[in-house]
Amino acid sequence: xNYNTKYAVRLTLEERKQLESLVRTGRAxxxxxxxxxxLLKADAGxxxxxxxxxxxxxxxxxxxxxxxxxxQAYVEQGLEAALERKPRSGSPRRKLDGAQEAQLIALACxxxxxxxxxxxxxxxxxKLVELKIVDSIGKDSVGRTLKKTTSSHG
Numbered sequence: 001x002n003y004n005t006k007y008a009v010r011l012t013l014e015e016r017k018q019l020e021s022l023v024r025t026g027r028a029x030x031x032x033x034x035x036x037x038x039l040l041k042a043d044a045g046x047x048x049x050x051x052x053x054x055x056x057x058x059x060x061x062x063x064x065x066x067x068x069x070x071x072q073a074y075v076e077q078g079l080e081a082a083l084e085r086k087p088r089s090g091s092p093r094r095k096l097d098g099a100q101e102a103q104l105i106a107l108a109c110x111x112x113x114x115x116x117x118x119x120x121x122x123x124x125x126x127k128l129v130e131l132k133i134v135d136s137i138g139k140d141s142v143g144r145t146l147k148k149t150t151s152s153h154g
Contacts, residue, residue, distance in 0.1 A: 007071040010045040015079050022083075034062065035083050038070045095141040096134065103133050104142065105149055121146075 011019070019036040022028050028036070037060055044050035053071070057064045074082035096104060107127060112118045121139035128134050128142070 007068070007075045008044050009039055009042040009048070009071055009074055011039065011043045011048065012045075013047070016040070016043065016045075016047055018079070031085060032083050034060065035070050038062070038067050039074055039079075039082060042067065042071055095137050096145055100128075100133055101145055101149075103131075104128060104145055107131075108146060 019040050022036045023033055023040065026033070038056055041049060041051050041056040041059055042053075051059065053064045053067045056062075056067045060067075070082055104124065108119055108124055113123065113127075116123065121142045124146075125137050125139045125142045128137055
């Protein structure tokens with residue numbers, strides 16, 4: 001699939017010099033240098049070769065999708081956005097604060113409910129919701145919280 005017509009890269013002379021310098025010096029992160037190389041090979045301007053996505057991908061031994069994404073970022077957001085990695089979405093929000101964690105640990109250390117030999121993660125999660133400590137929580141979150149504690153369950 002060739003997306004060149006929609007996302008045609010036409011570097012200015014200044015941008016071309018900047019990218020060539022970035023590739024030549026080797027001081028930038030590998031991912032940034034690779035994106036610079038992609039843009040240089042994809043350049044359809046007077047100085048560039050205007051290779052297709054497949055041609056650039058083959059020359060640099062990367063996926064066509066990577067070439068397309070870099071091309072698209074350049075056209076839609078500019079040179080700096082095309083060179084930088086996308087920011088991570090961040091760490092997931094904690095489900096329990098300190099007080100809620102303390103209540104969970106106290107609950108886990110208490111005797112198991114009637115009919116059960118011990119607390120399961122699902123039982124603990126359901127009990128936290130039943131006691132209105134949290135609105136909702138999964139057994140995996142309960143397990144991660146208990147795993148990071150140093151309390152003895154025996």
